Amino acid sequence: MANQAVSKTAPGKHGNVLPLWGNEKTMNLNPMILTNVLSSPYFKVQLYELKTYHEVVDEIYFKVTHVEPWEKGSRKTAGQTGMCGGVRGVGTGGIVSTAFCLLYKLFTLKLTRKQLMGLITHTDSPYIRALGFMYIRYTQPPADLIEWYDGFLDDEEVCLLG
Secondary structure, three states: OHHHHOOOOOOOOOOOEOOOOOOOOOOOOOHHHHHHHHHOHHHHHHHHHOOOHHHHHHHHHHHOOOOOOEOOOOOOOOOOOHHHOOOOOHHHOOOEOHHHHHHHHHHHOOOEHHHHHHHHOOOOOHHHHHHHHHHHHHHOOHHHHHHHHHHHOOOOOOOOOO
16 A cells, blocks of 8 residues: 555656666666667767767767667678577677667766656757657656657657668
8 A cells, every 4th residue: 555655746747856767777778788888989988078968969969860779780680580689799789879879878967857858849850859758768667658658649750760
């Protein structure tokens, strides 16, 4: 009955601090993707220099061209079948995408609810919005996902994913 003491507030009535669901260090990312992000020169050098939410949003606007985890043609999967492809080593992962590096950078900033709403309602780039929705998927409690996504399910904006 202790769970009933926690009441769910109506949309828009939340505080600005976001809950974090799952692993507080890995952002619930696939271990191979996370390892590639953390060892990426782009993440370690260029993104290290970015300190604010607005700088990261600008970087998404100028640098993200797709939201897949790997850069095109960088992942060798020939001859591998099923779910085993590339699970054992970082080297088989390929070059992690700019989008996933920036997604993890957003995580390191510990976004507020207001900042996350700014991402998913951004009008300048569908990729900014896409990273906002990915951030929700990786960090928010599963029970809250429909509340986050509900007003956007019929969105007709075109986002080329490849």
